[in-house]
Amino acid sequence: MEVVLRGITFGYQPERLLFDGLNAEFESNKTHVLLGKSGSGKSTLLKILSGDLNPQAGTISSDGQPWHQSEDSVLPGYRHVAFLNQEFDLLPFCTTKENIRRRLSGYSPEEEEEIIRDVSIKLDIKNILNRRATDISGGQKQRVAFAAALARRPKILLLDEPLSNQDFENAENIKDILQYLRGRKTLIITAHEESEALGRADAIHILDNGCILQKDTPERLFEHPKNELCASLLGYYNKLPKDWIEINFKVQIPENGDEYLFTRPHHWVLNKTFGLPCHIMRSEYQGMYHMVLVEVDSFYLYVFYPGTRFEPQDRWKVAYQGFKRSL
Template identity: 60%
Template sequence: MDIYLRDITFGYNADRKIFENFSAHFESKKTHVVLGKSGSGKSTLLKLLAGELLPEHGTIESKGWVWKQLEESPIPGFKHVAFLNQEFDLLPYSTVKENIRRRLHGYSPQEEEDIIRDVALKLDISEILERRAVDVSGGQKQRVAFAAALAKRPQVLLMDEPLSNQDFKNAENIKDIIQWLRGHKTLIIATHEGSEALQLADFISVLHDGKIVQKGIPRKVYESPANQYVAGLLGHYNLVPRQWLAKNLGFRIGAEDSENVLLRPHKLILSRTHGIPCRVIRAEYFGMYYLVLIEADGYLLYVYYPHNHFEPNERWKIALHSH
């Protein structure tokens, strides 16, 4: 289902509003990543979508109907939405089956058993249903948390920093589950890590001070950031005067172009033979490539370069990538 937030206003106190007349659209069965720094409103947005918080003004809608909580529900929230917080919210001394069952309401005992069996099979946890959550591995805990969320049979799954504080193996496990869910559920993921947004999203919505300052497909947001805030969230960048780029590196200038250009390191190339002279300030090794900081004509610029060792003050040339 497509989700529309219309003119949402919310604040934890009367003096400061997190959102004021906030509107957004999340397309059905796509993976949306809400990216922003701490305090930008990411978690609050998810809690509003989950029904854990209620807006002071405005509505959340799908297909023309306004989301409303069921009065008979024992816990706050929307029936068609599941929310996975950072801690995965498992009761450590309850069994895996009990952790899944506690998310189910309004089903007969047999229906509950059928749902639990189904999600356990899909997430490969059938053999640990009778074990306590505290006694299973970290990767299994994650699968249990996802199973508990999916047992609710949601149309929308919300995830708050799902890869935060995870080791490599567990993070890869979560990414596998998200990939398995893609195209089947509307996924909305909050994170402050630009690399996670680029890896996971169909669409990135960059949140800053309770406003979406840019939205688009990952490649578009990465290569054409709206401002320095967006650029900085997604990795290294260079802020270079457009006229300098045109004069020294042949950059094409449009009639209405801004004074400065936000240029990613991969847009520049180091060469021994062509370009303008530069010198190496430092180089950082990232495995498959080096991130090289160079100085050219008084400007400090980041460039990527594969398979090379650099010495400080080493002389090179820099040019604009042709593609």
């Protein structure tokens, strides 16, 4: 199910609007990641999509039909949407089965049993259905929370920073679940680290000042950020004058009206034979590579250096490999 937002206006205080006419589109059965600085409204937008918050103006629709909250439910929300927050919202002294069942409404007892059986198999929690939440591991709690959300059979699943504050094992559990769901549901996920967005998104939406600043595939957004904010949210970057790159490295950069070019560390090469002499400012060991900060012509550049061994005291040169050389 696609999600279309038009003219969404919302503020926790009437005189201070967080969104003022926000427009956004989330294609059906794709994984969408919302990325932005703290306070940009990522979590608030999920709460609006979940029905927990009501915008002062604007519409949410799918296939041209506006969303309406269920009139037969005492809780806010949309029947086709499930929202999984960072706390996972499990009742500690209820069993796994009870925590899943309490999310269901409008089903017969037989249908509830069938739904619980189905999600417990998919999330590998069949053997803990009768155990209380206080008696299971952190990874199992996460799977139960996902099972409870999926038991509602939502077409849209909202996840607020699902990898935040998780240890390695639990984070891997969540990644497995997200991979299983990819292409099966419309997923809208908030993230605070670039690795979370680049690794699992079909589309990344950069949220800033109450609007979607840039929306694109991870590859295109990483390589061609619209501005410095978009570049900074996806990891190391370099902001350099285009004419300096063209003159010093004999390349021709496509004209797009911008004075500066945002490049990534892998667009540059450290070597000892060609390019401009540079001074090594620092080198950070990252396992199978080094992230090196160099100074050249009074500019500072992050350069990706493959390999496990790097000698900062050696004489190095830096060359640009982002575009084909001019003839």
